[in-house]
Amino acid sequence: MVEFAISVPFILLIMVSLLYFGKYYFLAQILLYTAQEGTKAASFTPNLSDPTVRDNFRGFTISGAPTNPNSIIYMAFSSAHLLSQGTTGNLPEGAKIEILPWDSDGTVNDIIPPGTIGLRVDYPMQLMGSPFNSNAQNQQIVGISMSNGAAPPVQFLNFIITQRAVAAQQLYQN
Secondary structure, three states: OHHHHHHHHHHHHHHHHHHHHHHHHHHHHHHHHHHHHHHHHHOOOOOOOOHHHHHHHHOEOOOOOEOOOOOHHHHHHHHOOOEOOEOOOOOOOOOEEEEEOOOOOOOHHHOOOOOEEEEEEEEEEOOOOOOOOOOOOOEEEOOOEEOOEEOOOEEEOOEEEEEEEEEEOOOOOO
């Protein structure tokens, strides 16, 4: 029983770590797929310099409200249940979909080569709970008690996952 009591915290830490990195990998793959497929479709879409065309193409406004549930990007988020009501709804706070170069915020991450079009997708990563809960805190798992006192807690941080894809423009964009 003593060996079991000593090993349980380590086993739980390993299990929670597997869940954390598994969720990160799942989100990263969905976002990468969304960026790649969205970029391919955007390279054939005319008039992306118009903000209403970009909102319709992306399926969301800049603030994350849905505009076109038939867009490739909206359907990718919907199929992965990453929207506020699962398969429908808004993006969570902190999520962004930028069609580059038009939606660029001027950061180094938004620089793309001339003659190309890009898509940058940001989505909040959270181990437990919903990313739609605005007061989410980092989750902490209490450390293992040592003879000289308690170890500091292990933290699983919430952060933004970013994926980006770039493709050559197939149509001339103004």
